[in-house]
Amino acid sequence: MRAVAANGDESAFRSLYRRHTPALYAFACRLMGGESADVDDVIQDAWLRAVRGLPEFGWRSSLRTWLSSIVLNCCRERWRERPEIQDASADAVARAGDLNLRMDLEAALAALPRGYRAVLILHDVEGYTHDEIAERLGVQPGTSKSQLFHARRALRERLSGGTSKDTTATAS
Numbered sequence: 001m002r003a004v005a006a007n008g009d010e011s012a013f014r015s016l017y018r019r020h021t022p023a024l025y026a027f028a029c030r031l032m033g034g035e036s037a038d039v040d041d042v043i044q045d046a047w048l049r050a051v052r053g054l055p056e057f058g059w060r061s062s063l064r065t066w067l068s069s070i071v072l073n074c075c076r077e078r079w080r081e082r083p084e085i086q087d088a089s090a091d092a093v094a095r096a097g098d099l100n101l102r103m104d105l106e107a108a109l110a111a112l113p114r115g116y117r118a119v120l121i122l123h124d125v126e127g128y129t130h131d132e133i134a135e136r137l138g139v140q141p142g143t144s145k146s147q148l149f150h151a152r153r154a155l156r157e158r159l160s161g162g163t164s165k166d167t168t169a170t171a172s
Contacts, residue, residue, distance in 0.1 A: 001063065005054035017047065020064060024071050030121045031075040033110035038082075042074045049074070068126060072118070072136055079114055108158040116151035119144050124152075 001016060003009035021043065028042045049070050057066060109117055118137060122128040123144070130141040130148075137144070 028071050045074045046070045119147040120151040
């Protein structure tokens with residue numbers, strides 16, 4: 001990282017990119033509801049910002065956590081710029097085909113409203129605390145807890161074949 005920040009060392013950057021991009025891509029894919037073109041753009045934007053921000057990186061968190069925060073911010077900006085991707089539930093259902101035969105966790109996650117999906121992924125997949133989630137999303141810790149509760153309930157409903165009114169909510 002220091003070589004990239006100090007003199008733009010390309011081989012050092014390639015090493016960082018190879019080490020961190022698979023996890024960042026999976027994280028962005030979950031947040032974006034599986035929209036691969038948008039995920040590619042998010043990852044590209046995130047790396048551009050990361051390289052520009054490396055000199056100011058203060059090691060107050062791990063590199064992966066810092067990069068994940070950049071990816072999260074890029075996803076949130078894309079949601080604001082393109083409202084049609086803010087809730088991918090209709091597209092996710094269409095992509096999943098016959099839900100009785102092909103429902104899986106990724107399709108169920110993609111069908112959640114973006115706020116529920118973001119909190120669930122940050123907490124249950126990435127291991128962030130509610131305070132950390134609140135800080136990253138600009139909400140109160142209680143909102144994070146509430147959205148996690150509703151996200152888990154909606155996910156259970158979807159995976160059990162039921163429908164939940166929470167999956168049509170506009171959680172942010």
